[in-house]
Amino acid sequence: MARLIRRSQLRGQILKSLMEEEWLQGEECLTDIEYLECVHDILKNETVQSMNSFIQHGCTTTLTHCLHVSYFSYKVCRKCGLDYCSAARAGLLHDLYLYDWHTHARETGEHLHGFTHPSTALKNASRIFELNATERDIIIKHMWPLTIIPPKTWEGYVVMLADKHCGFMETVLRFRTRKVAATI
Numbered sequence: 376m377a378r379l380i381r382r383s384q385l386r387g388q389i390l391k392s393l394m395e396e397e398w399l400q401g402e403e404c405l406t407d408i409e410y411l412e413c414v415h416d417i418l419k420n421e422t423v424q425s426m427n428s429f430i431q432h433g434c435t436t437t438l439t440h441c442l443h444v445s446y447f448s449y450k451v452c453r454k455c456g457l458d459y460c461s462a463a464r465a466g467l468l469h470d471l472y473l474y475d476w477h478t479h480a481r482e483t484g485e486h487l488h489g490f491t492h493p494s495t496a497l498k499n500a501s502r503i504f505e506l507n508a509t510e511r512d513i514i515i516k517h518m519w520p521l522t523i524i525p526p527k528t529w530e531g532y533v534v535m536l537a538d539k540h541c542g543f544m545e546t547v548l549r550f551r552t553r554k555v556a557a558t559i
């Protein structure tokens with residue numbers, strides 16, 4: 376019973392923190408020393424940096440998108456007493472699939488990017504970094520419910536929701552930017 380109450384309290388706390396968390400538009404995370412302590416080795420890796428040559432949503436590169444998801448998840452998990460370092464690290468690696476998804480299907484004939492990219496990202500990330508079980512599960516399940524099996528951890532739920540929230544904001548921001556440009 377106590378476990379059930381704790382679960383529902385934690386679920387409420389995570390949702391509240393997700394709603395309260397401000398959408399990150401600048402690069403505030405790059406001056407947050409405690410965040411950088413969790414992810415500095417990932418951020419300086421060349422393969423990770425190469426995500427900057429691919430567009431994710433609107434005019435946001437895949438690296439910027441991963442940074443948004445990572446920092447957002449870090450802050451929510453920290454507030455909720457969860458494993459914020461694993462959330463930050465997996466958030467940064469969750470889309471390490473290393474191609475442009477806009478042209479991928481045309482170039483390769485592979486039309487299931489939404490379903491397959493979590494395992495590609497996990498394979499690429501595991502080749503470079505030693506990942507713990509939480510990080511591996513976060514990366515492979517981040518597209519849930521599109522991919523059928525849900526995350527095993529609360530950190531996984533936070534990253535999964537942060538990914539959707541950041542993707543939505545990045546897309547909306549593109550239209551807002553266009554509208555502003557059109558009125559100048």
Ligand SMILES: [Fe+2]
Nearest residue numbers: 469470492517
């Ligand atoms: Fe993804």
Ligand SMILES: [Fe+2]
Nearest residue numbers: 440469470538
């Ligand atoms: Fe993503």
